[in-house]
Amino acid sequence: MVPFFKIEHLEKRFGGLAAVNNVSMTIGEGEIVGLIGPNGAGKTTLFNVITGVYAPKRGKVLLKGQDIAGLKPERICAMGIGRTFQIVKPFSSLTVLDNVLVAAYRRTASRQEATDAAMDILRFLALDEKSATLAAHLTLAQKKRLEMARALATRPIFLLLDETLAGLNHTEIDRMIETVQQVRERRGVTILAVEHVMRAVMKISDRVVVMDEGKKIAEGPPEEVVRKPEVIKAYLGDDYGSA
Amino acid sequence: MTAGSVLPAACAVAAAALFPLVVRDPYFVHAAIMVLLFAYLATSWNILGGLAGQHSFGHSAFFGIGAYVSTILFIYYHVPPLVGMAVGGVVASVISIGIGYPCFKLKGPYFALATLAFTEIFRIVVTSTEQIGGIDLKGAAGILIPLQPGKSLLNFQFSGKTSYYYLILVMLLAILFVYRWMERSRWGLYLAAIRDNEDAARSIGISATRYKMIALAVSAFFGATAGTFYAQLLLYIEPALFSSAFSIEILLIAVVGGAGTLLGPFLGALILTPISELTRTYLGGGYAGVQLIIYGAVLVAVMMFAPQGLIVPLKRGWRLLAERRP
Amino acid sequence: MTGIIEAAVNGILMGGLYGLIAVSLSLIFGVAKIVNFAHGALLMVALFTVYWILELLKVDPYLSALLAGCFLFFFGYYFQRLFIEPILKREKDTAALTVILLTSGLMLIIENSALLLFGADYRTVRTAYTGKVWEVAGLYIMQPRLIGFVLSVVLIRLLEFYLRRTNFGRAIRATSQDREAARLMGIDDYRVYKVTFGIGTVILGFAAAFLTPFYFIHPAVGDLFVGKSFVIVVLGGLGSITGAFLGGLIVGLIESVGAQFINSAMVESLIFIVFIACLVIRPMGLLGKERE
Numbered sequence: 001m002v003p004f005f006k007i008e009h010l011e012k013r014f015g016g017l018a019a020v021n022n023v024s025m026t027i028g029e030g031e032i033v034g035l036i037g038p039n040g041a042g043k044t045t046l047f048n049v050i051t052g053v054y055a056p057k058r059g060k061v062l063l064k065g066q067d068i069a070g071l072k073p074e075r076i077c078a079m080g081i082g083r084t085f086q087i088v089k090p091f092s093s094l095t096v097l098d099n100v101l102v103a104a105y106r107r108t109a110s111r112q113e114a115t116d117a118a119m120d121i122l123r124f125l126a127l128d129e130k131s132a133t134l135a136a137h138l139t140l141a142q143k144k145r146l147e148m149a150r151a152l153a154t155r156p157i158f159l160l161l162d163e164t165l166a167g168l169n170h171t172e173i174d175r176m177i178e179t180v181q182q183v184r185e186r187r188g189v190t191i192l193a194v195e196h197v198m199r200a201v202m203k204i205s206d207r208v209v210v211m212d213e214g215k216k217i218a219e220g221p222p223e224e225v226v227r228k229p230e231v232i233k234a235y236l237g238d239d240y241g242s243a
Numbered sequence: 244m245t246a247g248s249v250l251p252a253a254c255a256v257a258a259a260a261l262f263p264l265v266v267r268d269p270y271f272v273h274a275a276i277m278v279l280l281f282a283y284l285a286t287s288w289n290i291l292g293g294l295a296g297q298h299s300f301g302h303s304a305f306f307g308i309g310a311y312v313s314t315i316l317f318i319y320y321h322v323p324p325l326v327g328m329a330v331g332g333v334v335a336s337v338i339s340i341g342i343g344y345p346c347f348k349l350k351g352p353y354f355a356l357a358t359l360a361f362t363e364i365f366r367i368v369v370t371s372t373e374q375i376g377g378i379d380l381k382g383a384a385g386i387l388i389p390l391q392p393g394k395s396l397l398n399f400q401f402s403g404k405t406s407y408y409y410l411i412l413v414m415l416l417a418i419l420f421v422y423r424w425m426e427r428s429r430w431g432l433y434l435a436a437i438r439d440n441e442d443a444a445r446s447i448g449i450s451a452t453r454y455k456m457i458a459l460a461v462s463a464f465f466g467a468t469a470g471t472f473y474a475q476l477l478l479y480i481e482p483a484l485f486s487s488a489f490s491i492e493i494l495l496i497a498v499v500g501g502a503g504t505l506l507g508p509f510l511g512a513l514i515l516t517p518i519s520e521l522t523r524t525y526l527g528g529g530y531a532g533v534q535l536i537i538y539g540a541v542l543v544a545v546m547m548f549a550p551q552g553l554i555v556p557l558k559r560g561w562r563l564l565a566e567r568r569p
Numbered sequence: 570m571t572g573i574i575e576a577a578v579n580g581i582l583m584g585g586l587y588g589l590i591a592v593s594l595s596l597i598f599g600v601a602k603i604v605n606f607a608h609g610a611l612l613m614v615a616l617f618t619v620y621w622i623l624e625l626l627k628v629d630p631y632l633s634a635l636l637a638g639c640f641l642f643f644f645g646y647y648f649q650r651l652f653i654e655p656i657l658k659r660e661k662d663t664a665a666l667t668v669i670l671l672t673s674g675l676m677l678i679i680e681n682s683a684l685l686l687f688g689a690d691y692r693t694v695r696t697a698y699t700g701k702v703w704e705v706a707g708l709y710i711m712q713p714r715l716i717g718f719v720l721s722v723v724l725i726r727l728l729e730f731y732l733r734r735t736n737f738g739r740a741i742r743a744t745s746q747d748r749e750a751a752r753l754m755g756i757d758d759y760r761v762y763k764v765t766f767g768i769g770t771v772i773l774g775f776a777a778a779f780l781t782p783f784y785f786i787h788p789a790v791g792d793l794f795v796g797k798s799f800v801i802v803v804l805g806g807l808g809s810i811t812g813a814f815l816g817g818l819i820v821g822l823i824e825s826v827g828a829q830f831i832n833s834a835m836v837e838s839l840i841f842i843v844f845i846a847c848l849v850i851r852p853m854g855l856l857g858k859e860r861e
Contacts, residue, residue: 051446077448083448091439095505102432103447109429154447241454260621345849351665352604357848359843361798367841371834374694498616498670532788533679539677546671547655 004029004063004190005158010059011048012042019045020056021214027158032184032191034205034222036198039235040177041211043194047160047206051083053075063158077106078224082156084147084164086194090135095175096122097131099146118153124186125149125179126203128179141172152183159183161193174195178203198226255407259412264404272404274520276476279411280469281516285497285508286418287465292494293459293503296438301358302343302493304365305463307485309470313371314379314388316482318323323385323397329473336460337465345461347402347452348439359487366485385481388474399475407476414472415509418465423505434458438503495538501543501552510554514543575824576664582710584821585718586779588814590794591801592725593772600745603653603761604665606672607736608798609791611648611770614639615777616786617683623694623781630696631720634778638726645770648675649763657762664704669851678790683788691785695740700784728768732810741765744827779825800844 005027012020020042027033035043039131049056054075061069068076091099100118108114122128125145130138135146144164151159161180165173179199183189195201201222208225210218212234218225225231263272288302312334313327322330346357373382380386391398401407427429427479433454436444441451483489496515502508515538522534549556576738605611618640622633640841652675656667693699707729732738743751744761782791801820805812820840827836 073445073446074450077446083446085443089440089443091443094435098432102436105429106448150447153485208391345845348849352669353848355669356846360844364838364841367834368836369833526633532684535677535681537673542674543652543671543678546674549762
């Protein structure tokens with residue numbers, strides 16, 4: 001049986017520094033996996049390698065058995081991997097609807113179909129009332145939802161979420177957690193999520209992977225992983241003042 | 244186009260169509276032709292610079308290619324300039340792909356510098372080439388285009404300036420339609436996404452390079468046609484058409500008016516081109532730099548106080564005025 | 570063969586001056602991330618400053634650099650303060666492009682004002698060094714070029730010492746590497762930018778003084794250097810002082826040795842081709858490193 005998603009011995013270097021160092025992991029279809037670790041652990045770089053922003057120096061990225069390492073980001077999107085960005089990147093000069101429409105066009109050339117699909121997703125993320133607003137004028141929480149809406153409009157089978165909860169307040173976080181769970185349940189999307197809000201990680205993840213200094217240091221069910229000494233050490237060793 | 248903008252647009256076109264009938268002075272007609280030509284040229288830049296957000300510093304390369312290709316075809320192969328115009332456009336499009344391939348790997352200031360380097364290469368090569376394959380390029384001296392007997396649109400030979408005026412007016416309207424059409428199309432949406440955030444655009448599956456390349460090829464095509472028009476208007480071409488200074492002037496017109504807006508480049512040409520025409524006439528050779536000082540001052544002021552272009556405060560003012568009326 | 574060696578030596582000597590001018594551009598580019606299209610115009614200002622000092626005060630051309638430097642520091646400082654700083658403070662993402670256009674506008678103003686003020690004549694200054702030649706191992710070497718080269722090397726060494734060993738120099742380097750972190754450490758980044766710009770124009774003053782004994786002065790003279798300077802900066806790696814200097818030597822060498830084989834205009838386009846190739850193949854420059 002070919003695993004849904006697998007990375008093998010992945011390595012990416014910047015100058016002499018290994019930002020991602022010999023990382024391997026497997027994700028099953030329909031899983032929600034949390035990716036945690038202190039700042040600078042290499043989580044975002046790992047995302048960037050998976051989504052084709054950087055080509056890895058070594059290793060494989062296998063989606064349903066096919067190696068996609070080193071493909072361009074637009075190709076990887078076409079293979080069915082969607083992503084959001086830690087620092088939101090809306091198309092500021094476009095309306096909320098157009099932000100999602102432009103992504104929906106990747107699946108259909110018909111304006112009507114694409115608009116319907118986009119509106120569907122906007123309703124799902126409770127952004128439909130903002131559809132005519134310029135993306136630049138949204139609040140941070142709304143921009144985070146827009147990131148997700150845009151990624152979903154490409155109809156991914158696998159979604160990478162990069163700190164979707166950072167900067168949100170308590171209520172907004174609860175709402176987003178619910179949304180992430182619905183993305184899996186209603187749309188059958190497999191999810192890998194970088195997250196710092198531990199409460200959310202514990203709640204949504206079936207499994208957690210921990211990274212530190214470019215390496216994977218632990219993996220397992222959330223309750224178990226957070227008790228592991230190497231994980232505690234990685235976190236306590238981190239200087240939160242520099243965050 | 245919304246219902247509210249149809250009337251002003253129709254009035255503007257009518258006024259432009261009537262202009263040479265009211266103003267008979269050939270000097271003013273010539274100045275008006277230059278305004279329209281630069282509006283056309285800056286709009287062609289705007290297809291790449293505005294829609295796709297790629298601020299090219301090398302647009303004069305395409306202008307020069309258009310001017311030289313149609314001229315050479317005309318002099319050596321007797322190809323009518325109207326046909327030469329289309330050929331020049333296609334040649335520029337093809338060459339633009341070769342320029343875009345390396346340049347689109349670069350971003351922001353590096354893209355600007357690389358495109359600038361390209362047009363400088365063209366200028367230097369044309370300046371120092373006297374002859375190529377039996378064709379006299381005449382290097383730095385430039386080429387004089389002989390007059391053909393008889394009037395015809397095909398040959399760009401008209402009895403007066405007025406015909407050139409109407410030709411460039413039609414060309415300008417055409418390119419504005421193309422711009423608006425591209426902006427509203429699926430492509431336009433892709434280009435806007437690339438302009439706003441290329442990483443995000445690629446992450447949703449838009450091949451940034453491919454769509455930038457399309458915008459560049461279209462932009463180059465129209466830029467080259469402007470070159471042919473210019474050559475046939477002045478009946479003289481020179482390597483300076485390829486210069487980076489000229490590139491900057493094109494971009495300056497678009498940016499001062501408002502890059503990425505339909506009428507910004509036209510507004511820019513309306514403000515800046517008369518300055519150069521006026522200073523040329525009234526100040527003569529000894530004050531050749533005055534026009535450029537004014538250009539520079541306008542550019543500095545716009546960048547410091549209205550970096551989105553003058554069309555933005557103008558639109559705001561218009562809206563305020565409209566709201567005040569009952 | 571001697572001809573080629575002689576061309577190579579003279580190319581390297583001239584390349585030292587290209588390097589010095591590019592170091593100035595690279596410093597401003599590297600620290601403040603400002604793409605200064607007015608760099609050539611500033612060089613022209615520096616050349617005219619030196620020219621008038623020499624005409625009016627009749628001092629030694631190399632000493633004139635010190636006088637010119639005092640004026641040029643403030644010229645650069647306020648150039649940054651009045652025009653570029655407001656844009657950097659207002660815009661975050663789009664500032665780079667706005668600054669390019671702004672400096673293009675300033676270039677037009679400065680160059681054409683000089684044209685109005687001083688006319689389009691090519692001016693030269695006869696100094697004690699002009700036209701002097703040394704014969705070394707059978708090669709003829711122009712004296713002012715050699716002096717200019719040696720002094721350029723000394724000046725670049727001094728600049729590196731300043732950046733490494735003084736407090737403000739360290740502040741400049743910190744700002745260049747990570748502006749946010751530098752700010753957190755209490756460094757006033759905008760002040761660093763202004764001083765860096767001032768230092769950059771002072772370096773241009775020295776370059777102008779080194780050029781004057783054997784070069785001409787003209788309102789558009791900067792255009793001859795600005796393109797090459799950008800080529801050199803990219804070749805050497807952004808913000809790298811040593812890289813910029815080496816880049817200068819390479820360009821000087823290509824230019825003068827190339828001119829032995831093909832015409833000089835074609836050499837110029839060859840330099841631009843090298844530039845584009847370098848941008849595409851190795852955007853971090855010869856000595857730069859890939860960064861996240």
